[in-house]
Amino acid sequence: MGVHGHEVREPEPPVAFLDSLVLGEWEDRVQRGLFRYDVTACETRVIPGQYGFIAQLNEGRHLKKRPTEFRVDKVLQPFDGNKFNFTKVGQEEVLFQFEASEDGEVQFHPSAPIDVENSPSVVAINVSPIEYGHVLLIPRVLECLPQRIDRDSFLLALYMAAEAGNPYFRLGYNSLGAFATINHLHFQAYYMALPFPIEKAPTKKIISTGSGVKISELLNYPVRGLVFEGGNSLEDLSNTVSDACICLQENNIPYNVLIADCGKRIFLLPQCYAEKQALGEVSSELLDTQVNPAVWEISGHMVLKRKKDYEEASEENAWRLLAEVSLSEERYQEVNALIFEAIARGDDANGGVAESVIGEADAKPKSGGEVDAINKNSCPAMVSGTPECLVLQ
Amino acid sequence: MDSQLGLIEQSFNNRYTLWVHEALDELPDSFTITDPSISGHPIVFASRGFLKMSGFSRAEIIGRNGRMFQGPRTNRRTIMEIREAIREERPIEVNLLNYKKDGTPFWMLFKMSLVFGKEDGRATHFVAVQVPIVSRKHMRNSGMSYSEDGGGSRLREIVFGSCRREVCSDSLLDLDRVLALDSDDTGLEIEDSCEASDLEKRKAATAIDNILSVLTHYSQLTGRLVCGKRCSLPGMGFISSSLYISLGRIKQSFVLIDPHLPDMPMVYASDAFLKLTGYDRNEVVGQNCRFLNGVDTDTTVLYQIKESIRTEQACTVRILNYRKDKSSFWNLLHISPIRNASGKIAYFAAVHTEEGCRNQDRHGLSLEMRQLSAIGAIKVAVRSLSMGAGPSKS
Numbered sequence: 001m002g003v004h005g006h007e008v009r010e011p012e013p014p015v016a017f018l019d020s021l022v023l024g025e026w027e028d029r030v031q032r033g034l035f036r037y038d039v040t041a042c043e044t045r046v047i048p049g050q051y052g053f054i055a056q057l058n059e060g061r062h063l064k065k066r067p068t069e070f071r072v073d074k075v076l077q078p079f080d081g082n083k084f085n086f087t088k089v090g091q092e093e094v095l096f097q098f099e100a101s102e103d104g105e106v107q108f109h110p111s112a113p114i115d116v117e118n119s120p121s122v123v124a125i126n127v128s129p130i131e132y133g134h135v136l137l138i139p140r141v142l143e144c145l146p147q148r149i150d151r152d153s154f155l156l157a158l159y160m161a162a163e164a165g166n167p168y169f170r171l172g173y174n175s176l177g178a179f180a181t182i183n184h185l186h187f188q189a190y191y192m193a194l195p196f197p198i199e200k201a202p203t204k205k206i207i208s209t210g211s212g213v214k215i216s217e218l219l220n221y222p223v224r225g226l227v228f229e230g231g232n233s234l235e236d237l238s239n240t241v242s243d244a245c246i247c248l249q250e251n252n253i254p255y256n257v258l259i260a261d262c263g264k265r266i267f268l269l270p271q272c273y274a275e276k277q278a279l280g281e282v283s284s285e286l287l288d289t290q291v292n293p294a295v296w297e298i299s300g301h302m303v304l305k306r307k308k309d310y311e312e313a314s315e316e317n318a319w320r321l322l323a324e325v326s327l328s329e330e331r332y333q334e335v336n337a338l339i340f341e342a343i344a345r346g347d348d349a350n351g352g353v354a355e356s357v358i359g360e361a362d363a364k365p366k367s368g369g370e371v372d373a374i375n376k377n378s379c380p381a382m383v384s385g386t387p388e389c390l391v392l393q
Numbered sequence: 394m395d396s397q398l399g400l401i402e403q404s405f406n407n408r409y410t411l412w413v414h415e416a417l418d419e420l421p422d423s424f425t426i427t428d429p430s431i432s433g434h435p436i437v438f439a440s441r442g443f444l445k446m447s448g449f450s451r452a453e454i455i456g457r458n459g460r461m462f463q464g465p466r467t468n469r470r471t472i473m474e475i476r477e478a479i480r481e482e483r484p485i486e487v488n489l490l491n492y493k494k495d496g497t498p499f500w501m502l503f504k505m506s507l508v509f510g511k512e513d514g515r516a517t518h519f520v521a522v523q524v525p526i527v528s529r530k531h532m533r534n535s536g537m538s539y540s541e542d543g544g545g546s547r548l549r550e551i552v553f554g555s556c557r558r559e560v561c562s563d564s565l566l567d568l569d570r571v572l573a574l575d576s577d578d579t580g581l582e583i584e585d586s587c588e589a590s591d592l593e594k595r596k597a598a599t600a601i602d603n604i605l606s607v608l609t610h611y612s613q614l615t616g617r618l619v620c621g622k623r624c625s626l627p628g629m630g631f632i633s634s635s636l637y638i639s640l641g642r643i644k645q646s647f648v649l650i651d652p653h654l655p656d657m658p659m660v661y662a663s664d665a666f667l668k669l670t671g672y673d674r675n676e677v678v679g680q681n682c683r684f685l686n687g688v689d690t691d692t693t694v695l696y697q698i699k700e701s702i703r704t705e706q707a708c709t710v711r712i713l714n715y716r717k718d719k720s721s722f723w724n725l726l727h728i729s730p731i732r733n734a735s736g737k738i739a740y741f742a743a744v745h746t747e748e749g750c751r752n753q754d755r756h757g758l759s760l761e762m763r764q765l766s767a768i769g770a771i772k773v774a775v776r777s778l779s780m781g782a783g784p785s786k787s
Contacts, residue, residue, distance in 0.1 A: 023769030024762040040732040046781045193777030
């Protein structure tokens with residue numbers, strides 16, 4: 001493909017191989033009756049408004065979903081083999097194995113017996129799907145990693161998004177405390193051939209890193225967050241986002257990540273809804289909808305279990321719910337400062353040169369001394385070992 | 394690829410008399426015309442002005458998709474906006490960074506409008522006008538100016554936007570590409586964003602009007618009129634251009650059947666289906682699939698298919714089918730109900746595979762997997778595209 005560069009006149013590339021593989025295997029499981037319900041029979045519509053939030057009426061999902069089995073105030077918790085994890089799923093739920101080798105070559109293997117030697121990553125179905133093609137990417141499944149991002153696994157997720165080559169196949173990640181339900185490292189993905197509201201939000205550039213990654217902030221959107229784009233390579237983009245995620249994890253700040261546009265745009269959203277819930281600060285009206293704002297909800301895709309909520313769904317309601325999820329402006333700026341400092345450290349380690357900040361003065365990273373002070377009060381990073389952890393400030 | 398070129402020629406020949414090419418060539422503006430009903434949504438016409446501006450030859454452009462002019466600095470959100478305008482069949486005007494053949498990035502005002510069939514209300518073509526954005530304030534490069542008179546130095550054709558005070562210097566990679574054009578330039582910078590002036594917007598609007606005038610005029614002579622706005626509501630069995638574009642990406646042989654219309658006609662047939670059976674599109678769309686059956690087709694299998702449709706189940710059968718030239722082939726046929734966003738069945742999709750043909754494609758996907766992936770892709774397209782508040786979709 002593309003051997004002769006400009007001279008090869010080919011029409012739009014056909015559906016990419018990975019795309020076909022996911023769709024084909026998923027449809028196969030549909031026909032084998034492995035899903036708890038037919039998600040394509042769930043009514044769904046775009047709510048009229050500026051952003052076009054997407055509402056789905058899905059009464060079956062919450063009834064049959066696996067309950068959350070761990071405490072929600074700690075972003076880092078050790079893996080517990082006794083709780084549900086992905087080594088316990090049926091073989092038929094696994095669609096294929098997926099690996100990226102060191103030179104960036106991606107390989108797929110059908111769901112034959114899992115190749116134990118090479119610590120494979122797998123893609124499995126989500127038996128309670130929220131849209132067609134809802135799958136789980138489980139990096140190095142047999143290593144039983146807890147739900148926390150590291151550079152390798154994030155890169156794998158980005159590879160998947162890029163390989164699928166479909167801007168409507170997005171990946172998402174929920175940290176513990178941001179409505180992940182299983183403490184076993186996994187990303188989610190599904191198809192929705194519509195823009196997500198978050199993708200439509202305007203952005204304002206904050207900085208360009210030494211490795212060419214452009215970081216912007218979301219404007220005019222109920223949840224405050226950052227957008228990462230560009231990078232001299234996919235790896236550079238991946239590492240920058242990973243470093244930001246790791247920083248949040250180590251500071252016990254729950255967050256969600258949306259990988260969109262074939263891996264070319266990545267949204268990072270710190271949140272505090274679970275904490276507010278625990279402190280009783282969320283209105284009962286919002287609680288009654290039982291919408292837990294994880295990455296898809298924050299992106300603008302709301303799955304509702306009550307007909308009443310579906311019929312009354314409005315942009316205003318959606319906005320109001322998501323605004324509860326967002327960090328306050330003040331806290332958001334503090335968190336950004338932590339993130340930029342972590343990224344700059346990562347950049348320096350790679351020999352990059354951080355560029356000057358463009359934009360508002362308060363977007364500048366704080367001095368080293370203040371950052372250290374914040375770190376000392378936060379959760380210790382390591383998972384293995386002591387579970388002691390202070391509650392979020 | 395020959396058939397694709399054939400389709401591209403037909404794209405115009407169906408609607409307009411042959412003189413339309415010359416008339417369009419007389420317009421000085423830079424513009425492209427695309428056809429959403431052809432797989433890949435390719436460019437079917439590129440004006441002389443466009444070729445001059447972009448540096449490509451006609452042969453390098455016709456048949457390709459507009460994304461070929463995008464590059465690393467092209468704003469992703471803007472691309473999404475354009476993609477959504479296409480999907481929702483509405484006009485759009487944005488500032489966009491594109492790349493010429495030699496790799497130079499440049500800013501332009503991108504204005505896209507639609508052409509509709511007057512009688513059936515369907516979007517037949519998209520027209521895109523490109524007006525380069527010229528900076529008046531910060532021309533950093535002496536001797537470089539955009540001249541309306543045209544001709545002469547290649548440098549004059551190169552336009553850089555530097556509209557704002559704040560600039561962000563590129564990585565060395567981009568600078569190298571840009572600097573290659575003129576070694577005297579130092580500090581050449583490409584903006585992160587750019588605004589077109591009122592003059593440029595007027596230019597774009599005038600260009601669109603001129604193009605539409607030409608197209609309207611030349612469609613009158615064939616009797617298959619077009620207009621710039623949708624004049625009639627699309628009828629039953631209407632497949633929106635965005636569904637066409639999505640379905641066009643699926644390489645398998647398949648058809649969509651509308652069970653709500655009398656005699657359950659085919660409302661869409663893929664290129665691969667036409668190739669497999671030897672028919673032309675206009676011979677099959679609107680017909681019931683029974684024309685594929687013949688003397689030796691097993692009637693119990695036909696009954697099985699009917700039952701599956703009636704009970705809204707998927708099924709796979711092996712059936713003897715006939716091509717246009719009367720030759721027969723064994724068809725591994727897979728049929729599945731396809732629901733739209735309301736949750737109800739909108740179509741049945743029938744995917745065909747000729748028995749005995751290559752069992753695996755080069756990536757190793759089995760025949761069965763390929764069939765199922767086609768079904769999956771159809772399900773996603775039909776469901777997603779009916780969620781919105783766009784033009785009505787069945």
